[in-house]
Amino acid sequence: MKACDLVIQNVTGLHARPAREFVNVAKQFKAKIQVQHGEKKVNAKSLISILALGVRSGGTIRVEADGVDEMEAMVALETAVSSGLGENHHHQEPSSNGQPQPAPAPAPVVAATADNLIVGLPAAPGIAIGPIFQLTKQTVAVRQTFAGAEAEKATLAAALTTAQQQLVALRDQMAAQAADEAAIFDVHRDILDDPELEEMVRAAIDNKQSAAQAWQSSVEARAKIMAGLDDPLLAARAADLRDVGERVLRILAGDEATGASLPDHPIILIAHDLSPSDTAALDKDKVLGICTAAGGPTAHAAIIARALGLPAVVSAGEKVLKLAAETAVILNGHSGTLTRNPDEATLTAARAAQEQEQAQRKAAVAAAADPAITQDGQRVEVVANIGNVADAQQAYAAGAEGVGLLRTEFLFMERDEAPSEEEQFAVYRDIAQALHNQPVIVRTLDIGGDKPLPYINVPHEENPFLGERGIRLCLNRPDLLRQQLRAILRAASHGTLRIMFPMVADLGEWHAAKQMVQEVQAEIGGETAVSLGIMIEIPAAALMADAFAPEVDFFSIGTNDLTQYTLAMDRMHPTLAKQADGLHPAILRLIHTTAEAAHRAGKWVGVCGELGADPQALPILLGLGVDELSVNVPALATVKAQIRGLQLADARTLAQQALQCRTAAEVRALKI
Numbered sequence: 305m306k307a308c309d310l311v312i313q314n315v316t317g318l319h320a321r322p323a324r325e326f327v328n329v330a331k332q333f334k335a336k337i338q339v340q341h342g343e344k345k346v347n348a349k350s351l352i353s354i355l356a357l358g359v360r361s362g363g364t365i366r367v368e369a370d371g372v373d374e375m376e377a378m379v380a381l382e383t384a385v386s387s388g389l390g391e392n393h394h395h396q397e398p399s400s401n402g403q404p405q406p407a408p409a410p411a412p413v414v415a416a417t418a419d420n421l422i423v424g425l426p427a428a429p430g431i432a433i434g435p436i437f438q439l440t441k442q443t444v445a446v447r448q449t450f451a452g453a454e455a456e457k458a459t460l461a462a463a464l465t466t467a468q469q470q471l472v473a474l475r476d477q478m479a480a481q482a483a484d485e486a487a488i489f490d491v492h493r494d495i496l497d498d499p500e501l502e503e504m505v506r507a508a509i510d511n512k513q514s515a516a517q518a519w520q521s522s523v524e525a526r527a528k529i530m531a532g533l534d535d536p537l538l539a540a541r542a543a544d545l546r547d548v549g550e551r552v553l554r555i556l557a558g559d560e561a562t563g564a565s566l567p568d569h570p571i572i573l574i575a576h577d578l579s580p581s582d583t584a585a586l587d588k589d590k591v592l593g594i595c596t597a598a599g600g601p602t603a604h605a606a607i608i609a610r611a612l613g614l615p616a617v618v619s620a621g622e623k624v625l626k627l628a629a630e631t632a633v634i635l636n637g638h639s640g641t642l643t644r645n646p647d648e649a650t651l652t653a654a655r656a657a658q659e660q661e662q663a664q665r666k667a668a669v670a671a672a673a674d675p676a677i678t679q680d681g682q683r684v685e686v687v688a689n690i691g692n693v694a695d696a697q698q699a700y701a702a703g704a705e706g707v708g709l710l711r712t713e714f715l716f717m718e719r720d721e722a723p724s725e726e727e728q729f730a731v732y733r734d735i736a737q738a739l740h741n742q743p744v745i746v747r748t749l750d751i752g753g754d755k756p757l758p759y760i761n762v763p764h765e766e767n768p769f770l771g772e773r774g775i776r777l778c779l780n781r782p783d784l785l786r787q788q789l790r791a792i793l794r795a796a797s798h799g800t801l802r803i804m805f806p807m808v809a810d811l812g813e814w815h816a817a818k819q820m821v822q823e824v825q826a827e828i829g830g831e832t833a834v835s836l837g838i839m840i841e842i843p844a845a846a847l848m849a850d851a852f853a854p855e856v857d858f859f860s861i862g863t864n865d866l867t868q869y870t871l872a873m874d875r876m877h878p879t880l881a882k883q884a885d886g887l888h889p890a891i892l893r894l895i896h897t898t899a900e901a902a903h904r905a906g907k908w909v910g911v912c913g914e915l916g917a918d919p920q921a922l923p924i925l926l927g928l929g930v931d932e933l934s935v936n937v938p939a940l941a942t943v944k945a946q947i948r949g950l951q952l953a954d955a956r957t958l959a960q961q962a963l964q965c966r967t968a969a970e971v972r973a974l975k976i
């Protein structure tokens with residue numbers, strides 16, 4: 305027998321997709337493989353059991369393999385875990401609800417009185433107006449009569465085959481609209497194929513339960529365990545298990561219809577909760593928006609709603625289920641509200657807001673290539689956050705005036721060794737060329753304990769976000785940084801490249817990094833002068849901005865990390881993410897300090913965190929003195945359009961008010 309301890313580094317732990325990857329690797333081997341976490345020890349080939357372990361990021365699992373290919377199995381699992389179990393997006397772009405999404409159009413404000421307003425959580429942007437239709441789940445008849453163990457097992461096998469076929473069809477249909485989200489149906493297929501679940505069901509059938517009874521009781525028993533996990537993200541997977549469970553029960557009951565039967569006119573769908581299958585199967589011509597009583601913005605149903613472009617509100621409470629059929633409502637996916645029986649004036653305002661939103665989006669895209677100049681003549685540079693050459697091409701086409709953040713770590717992921725200098729050179733050169741001489745800020749490798757690279761050996765850390773990451777890691781591995789700097793400096797002659805260092809906390813780090821640039825520059829003998837800047841994403845750097853400013857060429861504020869470190873809230877935390885608001889006055893004060901220090905020294909300051917694309921934050925950031933905004937490619941057009949509608953003088957007044965606020969909520973309540 306072989307055994308080893310592995311640390312799960314995925315930011316959200318061993319959740320659906322990495323767990324699936326782990327199980328699929330285990331299934332390739334004949335050896336009996338078991339995984340222990342805490343007191344629990346389970347079959348490594350059972351997705352449900354692995355999920356039910358509830359392993360969080362940084363958690364250790366003990367893997368034991370016993371059988372002919374135990375050695376190979378161990379190596380394969382170790383490699384799979386250390387290379388991230390199929391997840392390589394260390395830098396997802398968390399929005400306020402923890403899910404990556406493009407910046408919405410400026411949120412239109414729809415007036416409503418308190419007594420007809422139901423407040424939930426925003427799950428997908430947009431406004432929908434229409435009558436409600438409540439989707440009630442028909443309970444599925446579960447046959448109690450027992451036709452003999454062999455007959456029941458054959459019935460179940462046939463139902464599982466049909467369910468597999470349905471899920472393949474659903475995945476393919478979904479893949480056309482949202483490839484990433486379609487993968488959830490592969491997780492569902494693996495649940496159907498789970499050996500432990502199968503064993504449980506077979507045992508129940510041997511105990512004289514019908515196929516339906518056996519299936520229902522086994523799925524429910526497993527779902528209960530999962531729902532009880534104290535990690536909300538993993539607990540949410542109980543919904544996937546029940547979704548799959550119900551699909552099979554329906555097939556067993558001869559009720560093959562999967563899509564909900566809706567009225568023949570457009571509606572706003574109300575439900576207690578929606579399963580991923582329900583959401584994916586919705587007829588988009590009829591459903592204008594979705595409002596659920598339960599569920600959270602990180603549930604798959606919410607993710608799918610965003611991918612389908614359906615405005616959605618979740619967690620609106622049981623009162624939405626008490627609304628009479630066909631009640632007229634306005635659903636606002638920006639604010640997470642439902643206004644019932646709106647009066648004529650509110651309705652007119654909502655319609656106008658809806659039309660304005662659509663028209664704004666269209667106009668913004670049409671004017672994407674034009675500069676962003678405020679009404680009172682202040683030009684703001686709007687540049688893009690990118691990760692590779694394809695992004696660079698898209699950014700240029702979408703109106704980017706350069707690149708404010710090239711996350712070079714994407715180049716280093718999903719491979720067994722660091723990219724060579726030549727490989728890096730070619731990528732930086734191609735990106736520089738794709739931007740046609742516009743400036744490209746290349747951020748040096750920002751990798752760390754939270755997302756290890758298999759070829760960089762970082763010992764296990766209890767708090768990886770407070771560990772060896774960013775510039776700290778690079779300075780401890782000077783060869784890695786030196787090689788990257790050589791590649792960047794050589795590529796600099798093919799365009800306008802700038803260099804930026806991440807996670808700088810201390811002046812000494814900056815000095816060491818700058819010295820290395822000078823040494824490399826002397827080595828390669830390049831003539832091209834390259835601007836050097838640092839990210840301001842650690843509160844210490846913001847507070848010491850006056851010490852850095854005379855020495856650097858620019859600052860770029862990483863609000864994602866600056867928020868995380870200032871509020872001491874994990875940026876990926878499934879429940880805290882909503883509170884981790886970059887508009888907290890504490891963060892605004894740090895941005896203010898940074899901008900003042902930069903300007904006093906005659907330097908410019910940008911923002912490359914998500915906050916730059918938040919329509920409520922944008923005027924405040926400009927008012928605080930931010931000179932450049934670097935945003936995701938889909939947000940470029942709307943950010944530029946919003947700037948064109950602003951007066952810098954008003955933005956400055958707003959920023960001063962924001963600095964005086966006591967909470968993020970107070971800041972968000974301010975009106976320009």
Ligand code: PEP
Nearest residue numbers: 395862863864865912913
């Ligand atoms: C940030 O922290 O705001 C930032 C832009 O860097 P990253 O998201 O890559 O950590």
Ligand code: MG
Nearest residue numbers: 841862864865
């Ligand atoms: Mg950062």
